[in-house]
Amino acid sequence: MDDFAYQFEDPHAAIYNLTPELGSELSFVDFEVSDLTWARDGKRVVAIGHYGEAVVFEGGTVGPLEEINGTENPVRSVAEIDNVVVACGGNLAAYRRSEDGSWTEFGPDAVLQKEFPQNHLEAIDGFSKTEMYAAGRDGVVWWFNGEIWAPVQCATNLAFTCLHCATDGFVYAGGMTGIVAKGRRDEFLVSTPPVPLQDIWGIVEFQGEIYCAMMRALMTWNDEEGLTPVLEPMALASSFYNLGRGTKKMWSLGDKDVLTFDGEEWTRINQVGVA
Numbered sequence: 001m002d003d004f005a006y007q008f009e010d011p012h013a014a015i016y017n018l019t020p021e022l023g024s025e026l027s028f029v030d031f032e033v034s035d036l037t038w039a040r041d042g043k044r045v046v047a048i049g050h051y052g053e054a055v056v057f058e059g060g061t062v063g064p065l066e067e068i069n070g071t072e073n074p075v076r077s078v079a080e081i082d083n084v085v086v087a088c089g090g091n092l093a094a095y096r097r098s099e100d101g102s103w104t105e106f107g108p109d110a111v112l113q114k115e116f117p118q119n120h121l122e123a124i125d126g127f128s129k130t131e132m133y134a135a136g137r138d139g140v141v142w143w144f145n146g147e148i149w150a151p152v153q154c155a156t157n158l159a160f161t162c163l164h165c166a167t168d169g170f171v172y173a174g175g176m177t178g179i180v181a182k183g184r185r186d187e188f189l190v191s192t193p194p195v196p197l198q199d200i201w202g203i204v205e206f207q208g209e210i211y212c213a214m215m216r217a218l219m220t221w222n223d224e225e226g227l228t229p230v231l232e233p234m235a236l237a238s239s240f241y242n243l244g245r246g247t248k249k250m251w252s253l254g255d256k257d258v259l260t261f262d263g264e265e266w267t268r269i270n271q272v273g274v275a
Contacts, residue, residue, distance in 0.1 A: 024275045026057045039080040046085050048078045068095050068103040081126035088121035088134045108149035123163035135160035135173045141188055154181050155190045166205035174200030174212050180221050191226050202243035206250040207263045213240040233259050236268040
């Protein structure tokens, strides 16, 4: 695919459903895909574009192009929370998708947008419709209680780039120079490494461990030890960046590296068939 990467007159992104044995092409799209998520218990895929594009894949078909917003605010993250698809992005905007394919902004409101100017949201997740979280610039975690958004200023002014609501009941956010925030509702504690590290771009809990993916390193994090390198996958791959979790496996996707982990063994996927 590298030959197509900078040919902007051609479709700009390829979306695949990937298993350890097969890559099934869902579609080529002519926008930059910034994030995607499974929905409807794995029956649907929702992909969003950097400038507010969205497409839905279901039942082997691709739906029409949807528009999240009518501005040039970037859209950075999408998730399904309690059967509702939500997204977030620039200028403190959060969006909710309706089944007719329309997207509605649901905050934070104009007063908070003015109070926190240029405070982009980079990641969104939640436990339910009435408890969602988003994070982004200036060390702020945003908490939505089903009616209003509230900013929670953490003990840092660095940006958060990823966020995950874990099965242990806590919210984890990773960010620049290796910071990790842990908390819930209006109380978060920030862990800062003794020396600045690479930025964290992916964070996920798998089988009770919190994994943090940097560009060139994969770490686990806990309250006592902070960040600890995971040596086995780092011997198999040189790039990481994005983490995904299924029911039985965790996936790590880097520049040119795809790994899976079943809780016991890491496996590098070098080649799959393409359908």
